Amino acid sequence: xxxxxxxxxxxxxxxxxxxxxxxxxxxxxxxxxxxxxxxxxxxxxxxxxxxxxxxxxxxxxxxxxxxxxxxxxxxxxxxxxxxxxxxxxxxxxxxxxxxxxxxxxxxxxxxxxxxxxxxxxxxxxxxxxxxxxxxxxx
Numbered sequence: 001x002x003x004x005x006x007x008x009x010x011x012x013x014x015x016x017x018x019x020x021x022x023x024x025x026x027x028x029x030x031x032x033x034x035x036x037x038x039x040x041x042x043x044x045x046x047x048x049x050x051x052x053x054x055x056x057x058x059x060x061x062x063x064x065x066x067x068x069x070x071x072x073x074x075x076x077x078x079x080x081x082x083x084x085x086x087x088x089x090x091x092x093x094x095x096x097x098x099x100x101x102x103x104x105x106x107x108x109x110x111x112x113x114x115x116x117x118x119x120x121x122x123x124x125x126x127x128x129x130x131x132x133x134x135x136x137x138x
Contacts, residue, residue: 010034041076041086048129049074049091051119055112056093063104068138069096076127086127093133100135109133 002018011027012034025040027033038046049072060067073092078084093109113120113131120129 012036041078044086044123045074045076045089048089048117048119048123051117052091052093052109052112055116056108059108059111060095060100060104063101063108065097065100065104067095067097067100069136070094089123089127089129091129091131093131094136095133096136096138098138100137102135105133105135 003015005013005015005025007013011032013025014022015025016022023043024037025043026035026037027039028035053070053072056072057067057070060070071094073094074089075092076086076089079087091113093105095105109131113129123129
């Protein structure tokens with residue numbers, strides 16, 4: 001797995017991964033950017049949520065749960081002094097569907113967060129990560 005960032009201008013870069021997909025990374029106006037892309041810290045939160053989302057949906061499909069909607073909300077709070085690292089991350093899983101088993105949800109989230117999600121495992125020990133879930137019956 002590889003990634004490359006190519007400088008464009010200001011604080012704007014194009015990041016490309018070995019998969020061939022690209023994304024724009026940029027800073028806000030205050031820091032010399034043009035606000036035309038995601039911030040690196042935002043990408044970290046998206047990476048955590050995306051990694052876990054794929055685990056959880058895969059597990060829920062194997063458990064034959066009828067999930068009609070699913071989202072993960074990832075909130076990170078940072079310290080105010082440099083390097084302004086995350087001091088806490090909270091992940092909220094929101095499931096929508098019919099007759100979704102709370103036990104299946106709990107197990108899928110737990111397996112992702114304790115066994116399968118490589119991003120969570122990489123961050124572990126560096127920042128506390130909490131998680132919650134809820135099911136909305138349709």
